[in-house]
Amino acid sequence: xxxxxxxxxxxxxxxxxxxxxSSRLIFSxxxxxxxxxxxxxxxxxxxxxxxxLVAITASIILAKGIVIPYLIGDAVHKAxxxxxxxPFIGYLPTLFLGAVCTALAFVFAARLPLAPxxxxxxxxxxxxxxxxxxxxxxxxxxxxISQVIGYLVLENGIFVFGLLLTEAMPFMVEAGALLDLLxxxxxxxIVINQISQEFSTIDTSRLRALxxx
Amino acid sequence: xxxxLLLIPLLGALAAWVIPDNRRRPLVLPVIATLHLxxxxxxxxxxxxxxxxGWIWLDPLGGLVLLCISLLxxxxxxxxxxxxxxxxxxxxRVLCMGLLVCLAAMGLVTVSQHLGLLWVALxxxxxxxxxxxxxxxxxxxxEATWKYLLICSVGIALALLGLLFLAYSTYLAQQDATLLLxxxxxxxxxxxxxxxxxxxxxxxxxxGSKMGLAPLHTWKPDAYGEAPGMxxxxxxxxxxxxxxxxxxxxxxxxxASGSTELxxxxxxxxxxxxxxxxxxxxxxxxxADFKRMLAYSSVEHVGILAxxxxxxxxxxxxxxxHLLNNGLTKGVLFLTSGNIHRSxxxxxxxxxxxxxxxxxxxxxxxxxxxxxxxxxxxxxxxxSEYTIVSSAFVDGxxxxxxxxxxxxxxxxxxMALTVLPMVMGAPPEEATPSGYRDSLLMVCPPLVxxxxxxxxxxxxxxxxxxLLKNGAALLGVPS
Numbered sequence: 001x002x003x004x005x006x007x008x009x010x011x012x013x014x015x016x017x018x019x020x021x022s023s024r025l026i027f028s029x030x031x032x033x034x035x036x037x038x039x040x041x042x043x044x045x046x047x048x049x050x051x052x053l054v055a056i057t058a059s060i061i062l063a064k065g066i067v068i069p070y071l072i073g074d075a076v077h078k079a080x081x082x083x084x085x086x087p088f089i090g091y092l093p094t095l096f097l098g099a100v101c102t103a104l105a106f107v108f109a110a111r112l113p114l115a116p117x118x119x120x121x122x123x124x125x126x127x128x129x130x131x132x133x134x135x136x137x138x139x140x141x142x143x144x145i146s147q148v149i150g151y152l153v154l155e156n157g158i159f160v161f162g163l164l165l166t167e168a169m170p171f172m173v174e175a176g177a178l179l180d181l182l183x184x185x186x187x188x189x190i191v192i193n194q195i196s197q198e199f200s201t202i203d204t205s206r207l208r209a210l211x212x213x
Numbered sequence: 214x215x216x217x218l219l220l221i222p223l224l225g226a227l228a229a230w231v232i233p234d235n236r237r238r239p240l241v242l243p244v245i246a247t248l249h250l251x252x253x254x255x256x257x258x259x260x261x262x263x264x265x266x267g268w269i270w271l272d273p274l275g276g277l278v279l280l281c282i283s284l285l286x287x288x289x290x291x292x293x294x295x296x297x298x299x300x301x302x303x304x305x306r307v308l309c310m311g312l313l314v315c316l317a318a319m320g321l322v323t324v325s326q327h328l329g330l331l332w333v334a335l336x337x338x339x340x341x342x343x344x345x346x347x348x349x350x351x352x353x354x355x356e357a358t359w360k361y362l363l364i365c366s367v368g369i370a371l372a373l374l375g376l377l378f379l380a381y382s383t384y385l386a387q388q389d390a391t392l393l394l395x396x397x398x399x400x401x402x403x404x405x406x407x408x409x410x411x412x413x414x415x416x417x418x419x420x421g422s423k424m425g426l427a428p429l430h431t432w433k434p435d436a437y438g439e440a441p442g443m444x445x446x447x448x449x450x451x452x453x454x455x456x457x458x459x460x461x462x463x464x465x466x467x468x469a470s471g472s473t474e475l476x477x478x479x480x481x482x483x484x485x486x487x488x489x490x491x492x493x494x495x496x497x498x499x500x501a502d503f504k505r506m507l508a509y510s511s512v513e514h515v516g517i518l519a520x521x522x523x524x525x526x527x528x529x530x531x532x533x534x535h536l537l538n539n540g541l542t543k544g545v546l547f548l549t550s551g552n553i554h555r556s557x558x559x560x561x562x563x564x565x566x567x568x569x570x571x572x573x574x575x576x577x578x579x580x581x582x583x584x585x586x587x588x589x590x591x592x593x594x595x596x597s598e599y600t601i602v603s604s605a606f607v608d609g610x611x612x613x614x615x616x617x618x619x620x621x622x623x624x625x626x627x628m629a630l631t632v633l634p635m636v637m638g639a640p641p642e643e644a645t646p647s648g649y650r651d652s653l654l655m656v657c658p659p660l661v662x663x664x665x666x667x668x669x670x671x672x673x674x675x676x677x678x679x680l681l682k683n684g685a686a687l688l689g690v691p692s
Binding site: 112113115131138144147151154155158161162164165170172173176177180183184187188190191194195198199204207208209210 | 327329350356357359
C-alpha cells in the first residue's frame with residue numbers, strides 16, 4: 001500500500017519539475033490541478049478508512065482538482081494571455097535549481113528526527129521539494145497568474161507534510177483551511193482581472209508605483 | 214453568548230447583502246457594532262467556562278484583544294456611516310459585508326483555544342480585508358491589494374507549516390498529535406526540541422509578516438496608504454492585534470516548554486522589534502505621504518510590542534497595555550487622516566498645510582493623536598511605553614533600553630517634521646475646497662476614542678488593570 005503512495009509522491013515531484021520548465025499557463029494550471037487530485041487520493045492510502053478520511057478526500061479533490069483550476073483558468077481566459085514571458089530567471093536555470101532543491105530535500109529529510117514509522121516514506125522530502133518549487137515559481141515569474149500558481153504549489157507542499165498528521169487537524173479545521181484557500185484564490189482571480197483591465201497586462205513588475213522616493 | 218458574538222456580525226453581513234439601498238445599508242454597521250460591544254462587555258464581566266471540548270474559551274489575553282477590536286470597530290462603524298454618505302458614487306455592499314465578516318473572524322481569533330482554528334480565523338481576516346483595501350478601485354489600490362494578498366497569504370501559509378511542525382513534535386512526544394492549547398501547555402516539557410524549534414521559527418515568520426514586523430513589513434505602507442481611513446484603522450488596530458495574539462499563543466507554548474526555546478523566541482522578538490523600529494525611524498523622516506507615515510508608525514509600534522514581549526517580566530504588562538493603546542490611537546490617527554485626505558483631495562504634505570485652520574476638529578484630533586502615539590504624557594501610550602523602557606532598565610538590558618529610547622526620539626522628530634507643517638500654518642491658496650466639512654459623525658468617533666485614550670492614561674479603570682494582570686500572569690509573570 002505504501003509503495004503506491006510513494007509512487008504518487010514521486011509523481012508529485014515530477015509535476016514540480018514539469019511546471020518549472022513550462023511557459024504555458026494553461027498547462028501549469030492543469031499540472032497543479034493534477035497535483036491537487038493526487039493530494040486528495042494520498043490520505044486514503046496512508047491512513048485507515050473512516051468517514052473523516054472520505055470527507056477530506058472528497059473536499060480536497062473538489063477544491064484543488066476542480067474549483068481552483070476553474071477559477072484560475074477563468075482569470076487566464078479573461079486576461080487573454082497564454083504564456084509567461086521573460087521570467088526573471090529562465091526556464092532551464094529554474095528547472096536546474098528545482099532539481100537541485102529536490103536533491104537537497106532528500107539529503108535534508110534524511111537528517112530530520114522523524115518517527116520510526118515515517119522514515120521510509122517519501123512524504124517529507126516530497127513536501128520540502130514541493131515547498132521550494134513553490135517559492136521558486138513565486139519569486140522568478142512575472143505574471144500575476146504564475147505567482148498564484150506558485151502559491152498553490154507552496155500550499156500543496158504544506159498539505160503533503162500534513163499527511164503525517166491527519167489526526168491532529170480535525171475535519172473542521174481542514175475544511176476551514178480549504179475554504180479559506182478557495183476564497184483567497186477567488187479574490188486573487190478578481191484582482192488579476194482588475195490588474196489586466198487597469199494596466200492592460202498582468203505583468204506584476206509593472207506594479208511599481210508604490211515605493212519610497 | 215460567544216456563539217452570539219460570532220453569529221451577530223455574520224447576520225449583519227447577510228443583512229448588508231440583502232439591503233438594496235446604498236444609503237441605508239451602512240446603518241447596519243453601528244447597530245451590529247453596538248450589540249457586539251455590549252456582548253463583549255458582558256463576556257468580560259462574567260467570562261463563561263470553556264466550551265466545545267476546550268476549543269472555545271475567552272481567556273484574559275483573548276479578552277483584551279477582543280475589547281480593543283470591539284471598541285475600535287464600534288468607533289469605525291459610526292464613522293463609516295458619515296464616510297459612506299460622501300462616497301455614494303459607488304456601491305458599498307462589498308465594503309459593509311467585508312467589514313462584518315472580518316469582525317466575526319477577528320472575534321473567532323480571540324476565542325479560539327485550538328491553534329488550527331485560530332489559524333483558519335486569521336486567514337479569514339486576511340482574505341476578507343482584501344476587497345476593503347481595494348475600495349477606491351484605482352491602479353494604486355490594485356497594486357496595494359495584490360502585494361497585501363500575496364505576501365500575507367504566503368506568510369500565513371508558512372505559519373500553517375509551523376503549526377504542522379508543532380503538531381509533529383507532539384506526535385513524537387506522545388504518539389498523539391494535538392494543537393489544542395491546553396493540551397499543548399500541559400505536555401510542552403516533553404515536546405521534541407528540534408521540531409519545536411523549527412515550528413517556532415516558521416510561526417514567527419508567518420505571523421510576523423501578518424503583523425508587519427520588519428523585515429516582513431513591505432506590504433504595510435502600500436496597503437495602509439491606499440485603503441480608506443477606517444479600513445486602515447482596522448488593519449492597524451484590529452488585524453495587527455489578532456496576529457499579535459497568535460504570537461502570544463506561541464509565546465505561551467515556548468514558556469511551558471522550558472527556558473531554552475523561550476530564550477530563543479524572546480531574543481528573536483527583541484531583534485525583530487528593534488529592526489522594525491529602526492526601519493520605521495529611517496523611513497518616517499521626510500515622509501511626504503502622511504498615510505504612509507502612519508503605516509511606518511504602525512511598523513514602529515508592532516516593534517515596541519515585540520520588544521515588550523521579548524523582554525518579559527514587567528515589560529509584559531506594558532506590552533499588553535500597549536496593544537490596547539496603540540490600537541485605539543491608530544484609530545484616531547487613521548480616521549482623522551481620512552478626513553484631512555477627503556478635504557484636500559491629496560495625501561502629500563506638499564498640498565496639505567494648515568489643517569487646523571481648515572478643519573479645526575479633524576486637524577486638532579490628528580495633532581492630539583500624534584502627541585499620544587509618540588508617547589507623550591498624559592496619554593495612555595506614554596504609560597505603556599514607559600513601563601516597557603523602565604522594565605528594560607530594571608532587568609539590566611541597557612543596550613535594548615538605550616536603542617528603544619533612541620528610536621523613539623528619532624521617530625518623534627521624524628513624525629513631527631511631517632505632522633506639524635500639515636496642521637500648522639495657513640492652507641495653500643491653490644488647494645480647491647472640496648465638498649467635505651467636518652460633520653458630527655466623522656468627528657465624534659475619533660473624539661470619543663481620544664477621550665478614552667486620555668482617561669486610560671490618567672486613570673485606568675480597575676477592571677482593565679485586573680484583566681491586564683491576569684493576561685500577564687498567563688505569560689509567566691507572578692501575580
